[in-house]
Amino acid sequence: MSLTGSQILLESLKLEGVDTVFGYPGGAVINIYDDLYESSIEHVLTRHEQAAIHAADGYSRCTGKVGVAIATSGPGATNTVTGIATAYMDSIPMVIITGQVPTQLIGNDAFQEADMCGITRPCTKHNFLVKNVADLAKTIKEAFYIARTGRPGPVLIDLPKDVQVAITDFNYPDQVNLRGYKPTYSGNPRQIEKAAEMLLQAKRPVLYVGGGVNLAAADDELLKLAEQTKIPVTTTLMAMSAFPQRHPLALGMLGMHGTFYANMAVTECDLLIAVGSRFDDRVTGRIDSFAEKAKIIHVDIDPTSIRKNVEVDLPIVGDLKDVLGKMHGYLNQRVGLVEDMVESTEEWRATIDEWKERHPMTYRQTKSVIKPQYVIEKISELTEENAIITTEVGQHQMWTAQFFSFRHPKSFVTSGGLGTMGFGLPSALGAQMAYPDRQVIDISGDGSFQMNSQELATLVQYKLPVKIAILNNNYLGMVRQWQQMFFEKRYSQTVMELPIDFVKLAEAYGATGLQTSKVEEVEDVIKKALETPGPVLMNFNVSREENVLPMVPAGKAINEMVLAS
Amino acid sequence: MKHTISVLVENEFGVLSRISGLFSGRGFNIESLSVAPAMDPELSRMTIVTTGDDRILEQINKQLNKLISTIKVLDFTSEDFLQRELAMIKVATAPEDRAEALRIADIFRAKVIDVTPKTYTIEITGVPAKIDGILELLRPMGLKEVVRSGPVAIGRGAKGVNP
Ligand SMILES: Cc1ncc(C[n+]2csc(CCOP(=O)(O)OP(=O)(O)O)c2C)c(N)n1
Ligand SMILES: [Mg+2]
Numbered sequence: 001m002s003l004t005g006s007q008i009l010l011e012s013l014k015l016e017g018v019d020t021v022f023g024y025p026g027g028a029v030i031n032i033y034d035d036l037y038e039s040s041i042e043h044v045l046t047r048h049e050q051a052a053i054h055a056a057d058g059y060s061r062c063t064g065k066v067g068v069a070i071a072t073s074g075p076g077a078t079n080t081v082t083g084i085a086t087a088y089m090d091s092i093p094m095v096i097i098t099g100q101v102p103t104q105l106i107g108n109d110a111f112q113e114a115d116m117c118g119i120t121r122p123c124t125k126h127n128f129l130v131k132n133v134a135d136l137a138k139t140i141k142e143a144f145y146i147a148r149t150g151r152p153g154p155v156l157i158d159l160p161k162d163v164q165v166a167i168t169d170f171n172y173p174d175q176v177n178l179r180g181y182k183p184t185y186s187g188n189p190r191q192i193e194k195a196a197e198m199l200l201q202a203k204r205p206v207l208y209v210g211g212g213v214n215l216a217a218a219d220d221e222l223l224k225l226a227e228q229t230k231i232p233v234t235t236t237l238m239a240m241s242a243f244p245q246r247h248p249l250a251l252g253m254l255g256m257h258g259t260f261y262a263n264m265a266v267t268e269c270d271l272l273i274a275v276g277s278r279f280d281d282r283v284t285g286r287i288d289s290f291a292e293k294a295k296i297i298h299v300d301i302d303p304t305s306i307r308k309n310v311e312v313d314l315p316i317v318g319d320l321k322d323v324l325g326k327m328h329g330y331l332n333q334r335v336g337l338v339e340d341m342v343e344s345t346e347e348w349r350a351t352i353d354e355w356k357e358r359h360p361m362t363y364r365q366t367k368s369v370i371k372p373q374y375v376i377e378k379i380s381e382l383t384e385e386n387a388i389i390t391t392e393v394g395q396h397q398m399w400t401a402q403f404f405s406f407r408h409p410k411s412f413v414t415s416g417g418l419g420t421m422g423f424g425l426p427s428a429l430g431a432q433m434a435y436p437d438r439q440v441i442d443i444s445g446d447g448s449f450q451m452n453s454q455e456l457a458t459l460v461q462y463k464l465p466v467k468i469a470i471l472n473n474n475y476l477g478m479v480r481q482w483q484q485m486f487f488e489k490r491y492s493q494t495v496m497e498l499p500i501d502f503v504k505l506a507e508a509y510g511a512t513g514l515q516t517s518k519v520e521e522v523e524d525v526i527k528k529a530l531e532t533p534g535p536v537l538m539n540f541n542v543s544r545e546e547n548v549l550p551m552v553p554a555g556k557a558i559n560e561m562v563l564a565s
Numbered sequence: 566m567k568h569t570i571s572v573l574v575e576n577e578f579g580v581l582s583r584i585s586g587l588f589s590g591r592g593f594n595i596e597s598l599s600v601a602p603a604m605d606p607e608l609s610r611m612t613i614v615t616t617g618d619d620r621i622l623e624q625i626n627k628q629l630n631k632l633i634s635t636i637k638v639l640d641f642t643s644e645d646f647l648q649r650e651l652a653m654i655k656v657a658t659a660p661e662d663r664a665e666a667l668r669i670a671d672i673f674r675a676k677v678i679d680v681t682p683k684t685y686t687i688e689i690t691g692v693p694a695k696i697d698g699i700l701e702l703l704r705p706m707g708l709k710e711v712v713r714s715g716p717v718a719i720g721r722g723a724k725g726v727n728p
Contacts, residue, residue, distance in 0.1 A: 117579055118579075121582065121586050125633070131578075178576070179636050180575060304631050307620065307624075391592070
C-alpha cells in the first residue's frame with residue numbers, strides 16, 4: 001500500500017492502539033492535520049502546546065498507555081519542552097511528533113526552524129529525526145517500543161515537512177530490533193531469594209515505594225507483599241495512590257514534607273526496601289544520615305538508579321511486578337518463617353503506632369477562615385476518593401499528598417521530579433479524555449492556575465466536566481513559606497498583588513465559577529460543583545499564611561523536622 | 566583514577582552529541598575522546614579517557630549503557646589492555662639543536678615526517694606516557710604545535726569488543 005508520510009504516521013498510530021492525540025497545528029504539520037481532518041483518531045486542540053504535552057502526560061499517567069501529542073516546528077515545538085521535561089523526570093511513556101522544516105532547509109536557520117533533537121536530547125528517553133520516508137514506519141514502531149518498555153519515558157519524532165508528503169510502501173513492522181536496548185524484566189532469582197531472606201531477618205523493616213510501582217502496575221503485588229509480611233509502607237509523592245492511604249500499614253509520604261512517623265520509621269529502620277524509587281534529594285534530606293541504621297535493598301528496572309545516590313546492600317534490577325510477585329511467592333512457601341517474622345516485628349509496628357499518635361497529620365481548624373487542608377479533606381470525603389486528582393505545584397500540592405486519602409491506583413497525577421506549575425489543569429484535561437465518566441479534579445493554587453488557565457477553553461469546547469479547586473492564598477505560597485522561614489519574611493515577588501476574579505474568568509470561558517471565603521460553605525460549594533455538569537471552577541479564599549508542615553529544612557536529616565505545633 | 570573506556574555505538578546522526586551531552590549534563594569528565602567507524606560499518610567505536618572514583622565510573626558505565634544507541638561499553642581499567650596514541654609534533658630546531666632532535670626521535674622510535682630549515686615535524690605513537698616523555702625532551706627547543714589523537718585501546722588476548 002503506497003501512502004504519504006503523514007498517512008503512514010496516522011495509520012501507525014492506529015496500529016499502536018492510539019485513539020486520542022493532543023496537539024496544535026501549524027505550517028510544518030499542516031499535512032498531518034489535513035489527514036486528521038477525516039481520521040478516526042480524535043484530536044484534542046489545546047490552547048498551548050505545553051498543555052497538549054501535559055494533557056497527553058495526564059492521559060498516560062492514569063491509563064498506563066502511551067500519551068501522544070503533536071506540535072508544529074519552531075515555536076510550537078519549543079513550547080513543548082517544559083512538558084517533555086516534566087514527563088521525562090517522572091518517566092512517563094509518551095510519543096511526541098513535531099513538524100520540522102523540509103530536510104534540504106535543515107541547518108539554514110529556515111523560518112520556524114528549531115533543532116528539536118538537539119534541544120530535547122537531555123529530556124527525552126530517545127529522539128529521532130526522520131530524513132527518509134522509508135524509515136518512518138520503523139521509527140514510529142521503535143518510538144512506541146522505547147517509550148513504553150524498560151524505564152518508560154518520552155520519545156520525540158521530528159518529522160520534516162517533505163517527509164510528510166513523500167510517498168512509500170507502508171508496512172508496519174511487527175517487531176523491533178534494537179541492538180543497544182534490551183531492558184531487564186526478570187529479576188535475578190538468587191537476588192530475590194536473598195532479599196526475601198533479609199526480609200525474614202529484619203526487626204524494623206520499611207517499604208519505601210516510588211512512582212515505579214505505578215509504571216509497572218505493581219500495586220497489587222505491593223499490597224500482597226505488605227500484607228503478607230506486615231511491613232509498613234511509606235510512599236513518595238509519585239506513589240501516593242499506589243498504596244491505599246487508609247491502610248493500617250500506610251505511613252503516608254516521606255521526605256521534606258513527609259509525615260513524622262514515615263520519616264522516623266525510615267530513620268530508625270534496620271531494613272529499607274526501596275521499590276521503584278530513586279532516593280531523590282527531596283526524599284532523603286541530608287543523604288548521609290538517610291536510613292543510616294538500615295541495610296538497603298533497591299529494586300528498580302533502571303540500573304542507573306541503583307547506587308546513584310546511596311550505597312545499596314542488595315540491588316535487584318527488574319520489573320517490579322515480576323520481582324515483588326516472586327518475593328511474595330517465595331515467602332508463601334515459608335509461612336512459618338513469615339509468621340515468626342511478623343511476630344518479631346510486632347514491637348516495631350507498636351513503636352510506629354506511638355509515633356502516629358504522638359504526631360498525627362493535623363492542622364489547626366478555625367471557624368473564621370478556611371484552612372486549605374480542610375478543603376482537601378472535604379474533597380477526599382465527598383468524592384469517596386473515587387476521583388482522579390491532579391495538582392499544580394506548591395503548597396496545595398503537598399497538602400493534597402498529605403490530606404487526601406488515596407485508595408485507587410493511578411488516581412493521583414502530579415509533577416514530582418520537575419515540579420511544573422501549570423501541569424494540573426491540562427493533565428486533568430487528559431485524564432478526563434481517558435475517563436469521560438470519572439470525576440477528575442485539579443487541586444490548584446492561584447499562582448499555578450494562571451500558568452495554563454487558557455485550557456478552560458479546551459474543557460468547555462470538549463465538554464470535559466473537570467472540576468478545579470483553587471486554594472487561593474494570593475501568594476506564591478510555597479516560596480513565601482521559605483521566605484518566611486529562612487529569609488526573615490522578606491516576601492520578595494511572592495505576593496500576588498492583583499487579586500484575580502477567578503469566577504469571572506471561568507465564566508468568560510463559558511465554565512461555571514463558584515467561590516467562598518466561609519468555612520461553613522466549603523462543603524456546599526464542593527457538592528454543588530460535583531453536581532453541576534461541565535467544567536466548574538471553585539475558588540476557595542483560604543488562610544493566607546498557612547505553612548506546609550512537617551518540614552525538613554534543606555540540608556537537614558529527615559528526622560530533624562519542623563512540626564505543626 | 567584514570568579510566569579508558571571503549572564504547573560501541575550505532576553509527577548514526579547525533580550519536581556523538583548524545584555521548585558528549587551525557588558527560589557534560591552529568592558533570593562527568595572527558596579527558597580525551599576518539600571516534601571512528603568500527604569493524605561493522607553500521608557502528609562506531611569510541612575510546613573515552615575519563616577520571617572519577619568508583620561510584621562515578623559505575624554511573625558512567627551504566628549511563629552509557631542506558632543510551633539506546635549504545636551497543637556495548639567496556640571499561641578497560643581492570644582488564645589487560647593495550648593503548649596507543651598518535652602525536653604529531655612540530656618542533657623549532659635551531660641549527661645547534663637539529664642533531665639532538667633527530668637523536669631524540671630515534672630513541673623514541675619516532676619518525677620525522679616533514680622538514681623545513683627551522684622545524685622538524687615528528688610523528689610518534691605509543692602509550693600516552695611515552696608521548697609525554699618525548700614532549701618533555703623536545704620542549705626546551707621550542708614546541709611550535711602539537712596534535713595528539715587521544716589514545717585508542719584494545720584488549721589483550723583473544724577476547725574482543727566487537728559483536
Ligand atoms: C513553572 C514553575 N515556575 C516556578 C516554580 C517555583 N515555584 C514552586 S511553588 C511556587 C508557588 C506556587 O504558587 P501557587 O500556585 O499559588 O501555589 P501555593 O504554593 O500558593 O499553594 C513557585 C513559584 C515552579 N515550581 N514552576
Ligand atoms: Mg497560592
